[in-house]
Structures are given as structure tokens and as C-alpha cells.
Amino acid sequence: MNMQSPPNVTDMPEQVAFDRHELGAILSLYGRMVAAGEWRDYGLSHLREAAIFSVFRRTAEHPLYRIEKRPKLRNRQGMYSVIGMDGQILKRGHDLRGVLRVLERKLIKAVE
Template sequence: MMNVPFGFPSEHDRVAFDRAELGVILSIYGRMVAAGEWRDYAMSFLRDMAVFSVFRRAAEHPLYRIEKRPRMRNAQGQYAVIGMDGRVLKRGHDLRTVLRVLEKKLIRPVD
């Protein structure tokens, strides 16, 4: 490993979402913002996973975390949606399929 200042991992040591994955995530994020459900997001790129967190307000804990863990690729799938309470709501190999659990929040009964 190269000598990295301040102990921060280099770009090659981190997991990240690629452009296609971010497009899928930002698509549902935009729809949820338009529906007034979400207002902010944050991204973290760590050594073993990438996380896209969504918030109702910036000062709160995330409502949901969308995680990519490449080491889980051959097991239950590398993508997961995790709720505020830490429960895994959906896990799988296909990001679009995993994110469908969030789209159910957009469907509301008409009064």
C-alpha cells in the first residue's frame, strides 16, 4: 500500500457507485424529493462499501441507506436498502429490483 497522508484511503482502496448505479439511485431520489418525502442526501465511499443515505432533514439520522458491498456479491447480493432502525428492507444482486422497496412509499391512496 502506498503512503497516504493523514491515513485516508486512496481512491483505489474505496468502493464507489458507478455512473449507471448513481443514475438509478438519483432517479428514485428525484421522485421522492418531488413527492416531498426526502430533502437531502449524503454519500460515503469506504474501504468495504459505498453508502447513499437519504434524509428528511439534514440534521436527522438517515431515513434509508442504500449500500453497495462488493464482498456480498456472491452471497445475498451486493446491494441493500437499510431502514432507519437498521433492518435490511431488501437485499439483492440487481440495484433496480432492490430499490423497488422504496418506490412502494410513492404509492398512496387517492382521497
């Protein structure tokens, strides 16, 4: 009989969080979108499996977008993703700034 010891509690993180550089990139985009009048509020969730930055147009509604970090997907599709209001994944990848570009397109407007 082969008995395996349970995983060490210190091996598993209590929760996933954005680091300072990731949060800086997200808040930079957030500030530009607030200045453009597109976004008004945000929420942060740090869970065991994911860190989620939710963006709202108004405070009391469903998020317009969710920016998620899921470290378990690091070796697959990439641990960063942008998810729309309907749950559709708009962009996924290994580079956070590259993933956020899908939201920056909203800042580009035609000048007459």
C-alpha cells in the same frame, strides 16, 4: 517454510464507489421522492468495504434509509441492500433496481 508475498496494493481497491448507472438509478428515485415531499437531503460515503447513499428527511438527523453496495457480498446475498433507520435490512439482492423497489412503494398513493 512457505513464505507468501503480501497482496499487491493494486489488487485491493482504495474505496468502493457507485458507478454512473447505479448512481443514475438512485438519483432518479431520489428526485421522485423529493418531488413527493418525502426526502430532502442525501449524503454519499465511499469506504474501503462499501459505498453508502444515505437519505434524510431533514439535514440534521439520522438517515431514513441507507442504500449500500458491498462487493464482498456479490456471491452471497447480493451486493446491494436498503437499510432502514433502525438498522433493519429491508431488501437485499443482486439487482439494484429490484432492491430500490422497496422504497418506490412509498410513492404509490390511493387516488379518490
